[in-house]
Amino acid sequence: MLKQQDSMNHYRTKCPDSGFLTSRTKWMRGLLISVCIILFACLRPRLAHPQCLDYQPPFKPLYHIEFCNQHGDFGCCDQQTDNRIGMRYWDIMDLIGDEAYEACGDLVKDIMCQECSPYAAHLFDAEDPYTPVRHIPGLCSAYCSEFHSKCHFVVKYLTNSRTLLEACEKDGSHFCNIIDLPDQDYCFPNVLRNNDLYSNLGKVEDPKGCLQLCLMEVANGLRNPVLMVHSGDQTHRMFVAEQVGFVWVYLRDGSRIEKPFLDISGEVLTTQWLGDERGFLGLAFHPKYKYNGRFFIYYSILVNGMLEKVRISEMKVSAHDMNVADPQSERVLLEIDEPAANHNGGQILFGLDGYLYIFTGDGGKAGDPFGKFGNSQNRSALLGKALRIDVDGSSEDGKPYKIPPDNPFIREPNAKPEVFAYGVRNMWRCSVDRGDPVTQYGRGRIFCGDVGQNRYEEIDIIVKGGNYGWRAKEGFECFDVKLCQNSSLDDILPIFAYGHHVGKSVTGGYVYRGCESPNLNGLYIFGDFMKGRLMALKEDKEAGSWKEKNVCMGDTKTCSFPGLINQHHKFIISFAEDEAGELYFLATSYPSTMSAFGTVYKFVDPSRRAPPGKCKYKPLPVKVMGKKVPFVPRELTVLGIDVTPTRPPLENIIIPTKPSGTRQSSKNKPATSAPEKKLPGQNSTAKLYQRKTKKTTQPKEKQSNARTKEVKKVAYHSRKSKLQSKQERKDSGKLSHKLSVKGPRAGQKTTPPKPTKPKEETKPTVFIQKTKKAEKEIKKPNSKPKSTNYTTKVSNTKTNKNTILTK
Numbered sequence: 001m002l003k004q005q006d007s008m009n010h011y012r013t014k015c016p017d018s019g020f021l022t023s024r025t026k027w028m029r030g031l032l033i034s035v036c037i038i039l040f041a042c043l044r045p046r047l048a049h050p051q052c053l054d055y056q057p058p059f060k061p062l063y064h065i066e067f068c069n070q071h072g073d074f075g076c077c078d079q080q081t082d083n084r085i086g087m088r089y090w091d092i093m094d095l096i097g098d099e100a101y102e103a104c105g106d107l108v109k110d111i112m113c114q115e116c117s118p119y120a121a122h123l124f125d126a127e128d129p130y131t132p133v134r135h136i137p138g139l140c141s142a143y144c145s146e147f148h149s150k151c152h153f154v155v156k157y158l159t160n161s162r163t164l165l166e167a168c169e170k171d172g173s174h175f176c177n178i179i180d181l182p183d184q185d186y187c188f189p190n191v192l193r194n195n196d197l198y199s200n201l202g203k204v205e206d207p208k209g210c211l212q213l214c215l216m217e218v219a220n221g222l223r224n225p226v227l228m229v230h231s232g233d234q235t236h237r238m239f240v241a242e243q244v245g246f247v248w249v250y251l252r253d254g255s256r257i258e259k260p261f262l263d264i265s266g267e268v269l270t271t272q273w274l275g276d277e278r279g280f281l282g283l284a285f286h287p288k289y290k291y292n293g294r295f296f297i298y299y300s301i302l303v304n305g306m307l308e309k310v311r312i313s314e315m316k317v318s319a320h321d322m323n324v325a326d327p328q329s330e331r332v333l334l335e336i337d338e339p340a341a342n343h344n345g346g347q348i349l350f351g352l353d354g355y356l357y358i359f360t361g362d363g364g365k366a367g368d369p370f371g372k373f374g375n376s377q378n379r380s381a382l383l384g385k386a387l388r389i390d391v392d393g394s395s396e397d398g399k400p401y402k403i404p405p406d407n408p409f410i411r412e413p414n415a416k417p418e419v420f421a422y423g424v425r426n427m428w429r430c431s432v433d434r435g436d437p438v439t440q441y442g443r444g445r446i447f448c449g450d451v452g453q454n455r456y457e458e459i460d461i462i463v464k465g466g467n468y469g470w471r472a473k474e475g476f477e478c479f480d481v482k483l484c485q486n487s488s489l490d491d492i493l494p495i496f497a498y499g500h501h502v503g504k505s506v507t508g509g510y511v512y513r514g515c516e517s518p519n520l521n522g523l524y525i526f527g528d529f530m531k532g533r534l535m536a537l538k539e540d541k542e543a544g545s546w547k548e549k550n551v552c553m554g555d556t557k558t559c560s561f562p563g564l565i566n567q568h569h570k571f572i573i574s575f576a577e578d579e580a581g582e583l584y585f586l587a588t589s590y591p592s593t594m595s596a597f598g599t600v601y602k603f604v605d606p607s608r609r610a611p612p613g614k615c616k617y618k619p620l621p622v623k624v625m626g627k628k629v630p631f632v633p634r635e636l637t638v639l640g641i642d643v644t645p646t647r648p649p650l651e652n653i654i655i656p657t658k659p660s661g662t663r664q665s666s667k668n669k670p671a672t673s674a675p676e677k678k679l680p681g682q683n684s685t686a687k688l689y690q691r692k693t694k695k696t697t698q699p700k701e702k703q704s705n706a707r708t709k710e711v712k713k714v715a716y717h718s719r720k721s722k723l724q725s726k727q728e729r730k731d732s733g734k735l736s737h738k739l740s741v742k743g744p745r746a747g748q749k750t751t752p753p754k755p756t757k758p759k760e761e762t763k764p765t766v767f768i769q770k771t772k773k774a775e776k777e778i779k780k781p782n783s784k785p786k787s788t789n790y791t792t793k794v795s796n797t798k799t800n801k802n803t804i805l806t807k
Contacts, residue, residue, distance in 0.1 A: 050201060050607065051121035052076035053133070055562050058118035058202070060518075062611040068113035074201055077116035078612050085112055092157045104151035111137060111147070111158070114188055118201055122186045127560065135159035138181030140190050148172040203519060204558050204607040211536065212554035214564040215601040217635045218584065219250055222598030225586040226346070227429075228576035229283055233290035236579045236619040237323075240586075240600065243270055243279035243593045245299065249323045252619055254631035262297075262315070262325040269300040269308065272594050278308070279593060281346025286391070287354055293317035295325075296356060296391065298348045300338070308338040312348065312358060314391065314400075321625050333391065333400050336382050340364025343426040347508075351388075351432060352444040355404050357462075358387040358418075359448065361426040367453065368425070368471040373483065376423050376470045379415035384470065386427070386448075386462050388420035408465035423468040423491060426451045428529075429508035429574055430462070434581060436522065437513060442539075449508025449526055450494070453479065457506035458494035459526065459537065459546075466492045495546045496537050503528025507572050507585075514581035515615035517605035523549060525575070525583060525603070532570035532587070558606050559638045566638055568601050576600070580617060599635070 050058050053076065063079045065072045067086035077085070089112055093101050114123050114137040121127045123137035136158055139147065148168065152175075155168045167175040181187040185194050192198075204212040219225075224243040231237060238250040245265035249257040270279035282298030289295060293316045301311050316329040338344060343361030351357055362384035368374030376384030390402040409415035427448040435443025446462040456475025460468055467490060471480050475497035478484035498506075509526030524537040524546070536549040553559075559566040569587040576584040588598040 049122065049127065049557050049560060050118040051127055051561070052118075053115060053120050053124060053126050055121070055126075057561070057606055057609045059609050059611045060202075062614055065116075067109075068116040070113065071116040071118070074608075075116045075118050076120045080612075082116065085115060088112070092154065095157060096154060100151070100153070104147075104154055107147050107151055108154055108158075110188070111139070117188075117191065119186060119191055119197065122183075123181070123188060123191065125181075135161055136164065136179055138187045139176070139179045140184065140187040141176055141180055143187075143189055144176035144179050145172065148175055202608040204554060204605075206552065206555075208550070210550040210552040212552055212558050212606070213534075214554045214559035214561070214566055214604045214606045214638075215568060216563055216604050217565060217599060217633045218254060218602050219256070219600035219631065220598070220634050221596045222248075222586075222588075222600070223596050224279075224588060224591060224593050225573060225598040225600065226279070226281060227283055227574050228584060228586060228600060229285065230577075230579040231285045231289050231295075232287065232579065233285075234579070234620045235622050236617075237622060238576070238578060239283065239285075241280055241283050242598070243276075243281075244268065245270075245280045247280075247283065247325075251622060251624070251628070255628040256631070257323050257624060258627040258629050259324060261323060263327075264297075264299065267299070267301060269302045270593050272592050274590075274592055276593065277342045277344050281310075281344060282312075282348040282358075284348045284350055284356065287350050289317075294391075296333075296348055298346055298358070300344055301335075308341065309335045310338055310344055310346075310360070311335050322623060323625070331400060333389070334358070336360060338363065339370065345426060345428075347427060347430045347448070349430060349432060349446075351446065353404075354390075354392070355388050356391050356401075357420065357430070357446065358389070359424070359427045359430055360385050360387065362424070362470065367479075374471045374480075376425065377467075377472065377483065379409055379412065379419055379422055382416055382418065384422065384424055385416075385419050386421040386424060387416075387418040389418055406464075420464060421462050421466040421468065423466075423470050423472075424448075424450055424460075425453065425470040425474075427460075427508070428506065429526075431508065431510045431575070431577065433511045434513040437515070441541075442511065442522075445511075447508060447511065447524060449506040451505050452497075452500075455500055456497045457500075457503060457528070458497040459506070459508065459524070460492070460494050463492065468492055468494075496548065498535075498548075503531040503533050505529040507574060509575040509585070510577045510583055512581070512583050512603075514577075514583065515610050516580075516582055517603065517608070518610055519605050519608050520583075520603070525551065527572035527575070527585060529572050532568070532572055534572070534585075554606055556638055561604075561606060562637070562639055564604055564606070564638055565601075565635045567635075569597065569599055573598070579619075580615070 052058055058074055058076050059078075060074050061072060061078050061082075065077060065079055065082035067082050067089070068075075068077055071077060089109060092108065093105060096104065114120060117123060117137075120137075124134045125138070126133045136155075149172065152168050152172065155175075156165060159165070164175065164178060167178055184190055185197065206212060219240060222240060222242055223246075225240050226243045228238050228240045231239065236252050239247055239261060240250060241247045245263065245268035246260045247262040249261045251257070264280070268280050270276055278300035280297070280299045282296075284296045286292060286294040286296070294314060295317070296312065296314050298310065298312050301309050303309055311332060312334040314329075314331045314333055316326050318324045318326045338361075340363060343364040345359050345361040347357075347359040349357050360383050362368045362374065362376045363370050368376055368384065370381075370383075371378055374384070375381045378384075388404055388407055390404050393402040394400050395402050403410060403417040407417055407420060409419050410417045427450045430446055430448035433442045433445040433447065435441060448460050448462055450458050450460055450468065450470070452458065453474050456477065458475050469489070469491035472483035472486070472489055473479055473491060476493060483489065505528060507527045507529050509524060511522065511524045512520040513522075514520070522539060524539075525534065526536070527534045534551045534553075536551045537546040538549045539546050553566040553568075555566065568585075569589040571589070571591045572585055572587045573591070574586045576586065578584070583603045584600055585603075586598060586600050588595065590597050
């Protein structure tokens, strides 16, 4: 301290105005503290974080709940959980008797029903999956005092924590100090009276009204993933196509089949240029793919080294492997000349009418300079159009497809019969609306994002015979004044357009019709490739218009759920919908066909989920003939973990466990809400670090080497003489912690084997965990295995995640 005082005196001698600076510093510090308090008070409602004890958002119960009915509209309990809490409650009431029931029945019910509160995770200190969960929710001091004075004898039925039970018997104030929460807004019953916490339950929006969403990483390491589609065959597989010409199969468990479903990279025309629009661009499965195995592709080709075209072909799946296409099955349906390298279109899809829709670009360059009116307004050209063909037959003129009889221009002599709609510039990503799950409203509508020229990007709904204005119009405004003023234009305006100050290249999306995020139902979610911005549109049915709904990534507090992230790569290439209706998008940090930075993200609503059991479906089995590549996430989650933990019911919790994949403490501690002893100046991070470092002080490399040496010692014991006694083998070295050698029990004598007829050596008894395929234990072989084989067996068993060695 003297040294510090001397240094301060030295400072004052050099600075004559130090007294003035000190007083000013004190004044500024006081002002800063006041400002921080005011800001914290203003921002505090934004930190509300509804979360259940299973680390998931709350939900609206599918069926009415009887016992904890105060949370029947929105909370964390379904009918099954509510029944379990009710049965446990009445068991406790039977134990305490009628007189105690009159005094304590309501109090105990309120406490037990906090498991159903939308803020259950906060009440039970369970928002952090690394910390122990409380047995009793956080009670405000006044309420806790009343509960303890009337019903302290009930605590033993609510918890088996020794710390809580001892505190309850000795000192009520100490008991309430343990039960209390630091944040008085969340303790019970204050949490019920907080309007800020309950005013917008089930929706997370920032002060500007931006809907906050979170993401989950589901695939990575892709080279410009241009699309992801499902096959509609109830297997729930996802097919991801790379621009270079590969299509990969992803299974429900997140793994990818090692062999590609399709590889036409040798035929596809593309380059490593940033933003090259050529390549593998479209994939669509036939509505009856489950039975006929037919699918269709759209890609760029180069003919005779000079002429660029886009090709639409039909292919079939292999007869021997459901995860591989037959490379010899390609049948070309249509080829269209491309006068320039850009504006290649690329979307193909099947409508609800069973016909194949093909969306082509206007031919490229800028301003659609082809002909007097451009390709898009010329119905005798196939470029700049939405085409519709029937792929379940062939026409009389030799085309490998038929023209649907109700195509709008089939009887117009100068028009191509394939044209379904025209006046489009370069539609990038279209989708078919599944319709509202209950009313089926909107079913069959086709939404498209049309990339603009200089000023506007637009979203259109495609209708038969529609003219979408290009090149006469761009967005809502005129682009070519002469064409725009033509009275015969009769164009259909977009449902939404935005200027280039917002984004410069629209990527069309989907209307959400899934099950897991009810709040998103009916929202059309799309994005911008260049700005990396996510956007949404909400339909006003009465006005017949669409209004923008801002979408943003949730903050750290909002996305504090296991496995969730709140950031993504900038360049949004495409959107996707799985077989269950959940939405995804594909993005990359470097838009080159050879850069493996492409990632697939799944949208997650952190404010509300579907009730448990509502979104269950049973996929058909997928027979995998090759190897599978497991999914390894690269993005750092908000919580810094990548495994969703699970927690048993509260009454069964004795020793809390951490999520799998995290370090376990070296000593098991009883579940208690008593705070740990904290060293002076030690924060929560330091406390967590101290708790983790109790396990080991050695580096990971040394620990790994030590385990390797232990396994080698086991192999060394197996090579020793058969005459060696069990005790000698036990004392000769230290075995691996995953192996146990059964030796003589305490006090039991060991008889050495006879020299003439040695007794067979007792080998380590190894029990292998049962699996679904083999429910019996693996028996020891009669003959002694060789040491090398035994070592190999041990090492192989250690690497198998499904097989563990125990005592």
